[in-house]
Amino acid sequence: MVWETPYLSYAVRELPKGCQLCVRGEKLVLFTTGKCPRDCFYCPLSPWRREDVVYANERPVKSVDDVIEEAMIQEAKGAGVTGGDPLARLDRTVQYIRALKEAFGEDFHVHLYTTGALATKKNLEKLYDAGLDEIRFHPDLFNPNSKLFKVEIENIKNAFDFDWDVGGEIPSVPGQFERMKWYAEFLDSLGAKFLNVNELEFSETNLRNLLDRGYRPISDESSAIKGSLELGLKLLEWGEENTSLSYHLCTAKLKDAVQLRNRLRRMARNVAKPYMEITEDGTLRFGIAEYDDLDELYEFLVSEAEVPEEWLHINREKGRIEMPEEVALELAEAVEGDVRFFIVEEYPTFDRIEVERIPLP
Incomplete structure (x- = not known):
């Protein structure tokens, strides 16, 4: 059964642990590099974030101390490690995960997003040893003939050698229902826990690419792509019947009206x-x-x-x-x-x- 969460999103079964903390504004967003082995047409990253830069939320990071301080201001209970692809700067990413665990304890929940292109068994072992709790794979699903896609799919299998939560995270791209179904079945066959689906949105940097492919916003006031939410719901309904995965459809409204607001409230208490x-x-x-x-x-x-x-x-x-x-x-x-x-x-x-x-x- 697809159910509507209190956070303006939709789910099948239970939300992944990383999402449970994120929607309440309890996750530090740790951006460890803008470098990435891929160039997805829907990538929303701003030009300055595509460089080899580090941010903790909106704070430019020069040292581990900056990351710890930002987490304290937010009263964060965990961190979502993102990019780019955090594995493109693996040693740096491992250093920050280890530092957060040492500063806030083993219960400080850390999840990480990666394309899978660099997810060799050796690299995953470093992440696991640093204390990573949850890993989310976003392969080049909509470009299945690329050599990189084949590498990513093989590397995803490596993640199941470790005792952490494994799942997928993909955008809901109108016209790509069969590819999204294929990925859900692939994850389910490996024993993954969840698949997160994000409502596709326009940004300053992906606007031209999306318009050229015929995608349109749902209204003049919204950055959400027409048909993306409906496709995501269709996948959840199919997934509930045909797989054992948990699903979370993360809406544009959740990010803007819920997650950000909850994070700001936590921070405001400590900086006002x-x-x-x-x-x-x-x-x-x-x-x-x-x-x-x-x-x-x-x-x-x-x-x-x-x-x-x-x-x-x-x-x-x-x-x-x-x-x-x-x-x-x-x-x-x-x-x-x-x-x-x-x-x-x-x-x-x-x-x-x-x-x-x-x-x-």
């Missing part, structure tokens, strides 16, 4: 300053004042406007003074001159993306 309000969506809301001379403005607000110092914070990097929303509202009415007041809303992430800015009169 006393003058910031945490919104229902997990963003930070507060007032700011902008002026050419921040020190002069700060002195004026404390001495002349009699604003308590603990309510004010000079953010030199962004060229502003931050304060509670109520204080900004009052000052905007009382202070004359070239001082500009705003109410802003930001993500509590490392890059602090601003999602709203309201000018005050």
Whole structure:
């Protein structure tokens, strides 16, 4: 039976352990490299992520300490290791998995996505010894005549020599039902636990490729591909009848409206300053004042406007003074001159993306 989860997704049987934590915002997203042996036409990675870079969530990583700190801010209970293909930089990936396990214990659940192209028995043994709990294979399913596909399929078999959860993860590509069925049967025959299916989405980088192949968005407001969700549901219904796998259809709405929001809420608790309000969506809301001379403005607000110092914070990097929303509202009415007041809303992430800015009169 296909059932709708509380997270705007669909499932057959139970969700993989990695997904259970992810939908609740409890998984650190550890991107260990943008390098990949493949070039899929639907790859959504941005140009700068296709380089040999490392990120923990939105934080650029220079050392293991950055990864540990980001996991602590998120109060993460696990990590999803992704790329590119993390096996393209295997030693680095192994180092981070081992460090996370040492820092947070064996119960810190780590799953990893790979094409399978580099999943030799020797490489998989290194991942297993580092503490990897779950591995998800995404072979070149929609290009079955490639030499790489044949290597990937053979390498997937190596994963069953180890005591971890093995599954697949593929996009739901309209017109590819038979290939998706074939992969589900292949995994089931090996004794895999699950197959994750992702609703296909447009991104800045795959837009042209998808449009050229005739794919269209479901609406002007959505990045989801028309027919992808329906195909995913069809596969789940077929899979429930014909295989013993668990299935999870991860929707575009889950990623945007549930998983991200839950992660932001967890992070906001640990990064919010006393003058910031945490919104229902997990963003930070507060007032700011902008002026050419921040020190002069700060002195004026404390001495002349009699604003308590603990309510004010000079953010030199962004060229502003931050304060509670109520204080900004009052000052905007009382202070004359070239001082500009705003109410802003930001993500509590490392890059602090601003999602709203309201000018005050």
